[in-house]
Amino acid sequence: MSGRAELVQELKTLRKGRGLLGKVEERVGPVLRSACEVTEDDGLVAIRNKVSGRLTELASHLPDDLRLAALAAFAICAEARQPLYQDRVRWAAVKVDRDPRTVRRRVDEAIDLLAELATGSLRSPSPGPASGQxxxxxxxxxxxxxxxxxxxxxxxxxxxxxxxxxxxxxxxxxxxxxxxxxxxxxxxxxxxxxxxxxxxxxxxxxxxxxxxxxxxxxxxxxxxxxxxxxxxxxxxxxxxxxxxxxxxxxxxxxxxxxxxxxxxxxxxxxxxxxxxxxxxxxxxxxxxxxxxxxxxxxxxxxxxxxxxxxxxxxxxx
Missing domain, CATH: 2.60.40 (Immunoglobulin-like)
Structure with a gap:
């Protein structure tokens, strides 16, 4: 399904700075909004809760090390809510006893798999007005x-x-x-x-x-x-x-x-x-x-x- 490459880029943008603790209404792209069922009427809190909940659910299907890397990267994990991405990477590196460079690679791998899961579960619309779910x-x-x-x-x-x-x-x-x-x-x-x-x-x-x-x-x-x-x-x-x-x-x-x-x-x-x-x-x-x-x-x-x-x-x- 199309959108996977775009979602990877959107997730890499989202992990920067404060992650989900930042201005998510400006940094959650269209593909991620669709995957998380974010609507135009949703405010900051609703967007953060929907994206956090969806990414947490998807991350539950990842191996333990990749799940930890993903939750830390987006500042979903309470213990890793540092203001900078590099700080969260260092926190995860200590938790898994690996160097930060290894953790960054695992974050990239986790993001790729999260995008695969998310785009695989997006519904493909049928053409025409009679389409349904x-x-x-x-x-x-x-x-x-x-x-x-x-x-x-x-x-x-x-x-x-x-x-x-x-x-x-x-x-x-x-x-x-x-x-x-x-x-x-x-x-x-x-x-x-x-x-x-x-x-x-x-x-x-x-x-x-x-x-x-x-x-x-x-x-x-x-x-x-x-x-x-x-x-x-x-x-x-x-x-x-x-x-x-x-x-x-x-x-x-x-x-x-x-x-x-x-x-x-x-x-x-x-x-x-x-x-x-x-x-x-x-x-x-x-x-x-x-x-x-x-x-x-x-x-x-x-x-x-x-x-x-x-x-x-x-x-x-």
């Missing part, structure tokens, strides 16, 4: 890899968060792009081709047969079929754009399954394909299948399964 109650994905054409069956139940919801924005990532993907809507709406959002991410939508009212639920099922196993990567993960309560994943490898499968729960997107990020080992049953269930997914983070590279299949929901 929604969240996922349950997402069930069944992936079959022991066939000449790998298939992914997705069943999702959503709830409209406002009146007039007429379409849903969705996306799927593939190394080969849209040309190797055949999509069939079993029920629940009409497929909308949004085109390639990135080199490996195809955006699609579902036009609903009627408008939904706030609080109303809707279900749909979509089948994705790929030309060959080479069109997949050795993982299947969900990176929700909107809140997702439950993600149920089943992957069938068949008789010739992988040597090892790892569960990824709340991983950064960059970690999904990073062999250095291990995840939790998950058993493969006698039928060559794995079953995982995740609850309370955080938008922008990855949840799912990754298997050893000798299985040359992959995908992303």
């Amino acid at each position: 929604w969240h996922t109650v349950s997402l069930s994905v069944a992936m079959v890899l022991d066939q000449p054409q790998p298939s992914v069956l997705e069943h999702r139940r959503i709830i409209a968060d406002q009146d007039g919801l007429r379409s849903l924005d969705l996306a799927v990532s593939l190394p080969a792009g849209r040309r190797d993907l055949d999509v069939t809507v079993f029920h629940g709406g009409t497929l909308l081709d949004r085109g390639m959002e990135a080199t490996d991410r195809w955006g699609y939508g579902l036009e609903l047969p009627r408008a939904l009212s706030r609080g109303e639920s809707w279900e749909f099922t979509v089948l994705f079929r790929l030309a060959s196993p080479s069109a997949l990567r050795p993982y299947m993960v969900c990176v929700p754009r909107h809140a997702c309560e439950v993600f149920d994943l089943r992957v069938r490898f068949g008789a010739e399954g992988p040597a090892e499968v790892r569960a990824l729960e709340g991983a950064f997107q960059r970690d999904v394909s990073d062999p250095g990020y291990r995840g939790r080992r998950h058993p493969v049953d006698s039928a060559g299948e794995v079953h995982m269930r995740f609850r309370g997914l955080t938008p922008g983070l990855a949840y799912g399964a990754r298997w050893t590279p000798d299985v040359t299949q992959a995908g992303r929901a």
Whole structure:
């Protein structure tokens, strides 16, 4: 999603001087305002509370050292509310027993990850006046890899968060792009081709047969079929754009399954394909299948399964 680079710059501006104790109404940029749901009517106290609360929530997903560096950099941590950024860096350096230069690097790393989390959770508006907001109650994905054409069956139940919801924005990532993907809507709406959002991410939508009212639920099922196993990567993960309560994943490898499968729960997107990020080992049953269930997914983070590279299949929901 666009805006990440801009948000990184806005956060680097915000950390200067007194951080969140300064004139935040002048230093909180448009992307950060959107991520923190700051409105034009909000005053100094409201802006500070919204930004502080949002950054604290996002920082809770970071490793301990990066979380401390971030909270100190923005003067969110009460013990680090010194008037200058360099003073807060020195305070954090003492806390983690590292030199200030190392802490500055960790602050930069933390800001980059905070921007990734924040922009991953911003809602992507649908075009036109009938756009709406929604969240996922349950997402069930069944992936079959022991066939000449790998298939992914997705069943999702959503709830409209406002009146007039007429379409849903969705996306799927593939190394080969849209040309190797055949999509069939079993029920629940009409497929909308949004085109390639990135080199490996195809955006699609579902036009609903009627408008939904706030609080109303809707279900749909979509089948994705790929030309060959080479069109997949050795993982299947969900990176929700909107809140997702439950993600149920089943992957069938068949008789010739992988040597090892790892569960990824709340991983950064960059970690999904990073062999250095291990995840939790998950058993493969006698039928060559794995079953995982995740609850309370955080938008922008990855949840799912990754298997050893000798299985040359992959995908992303």
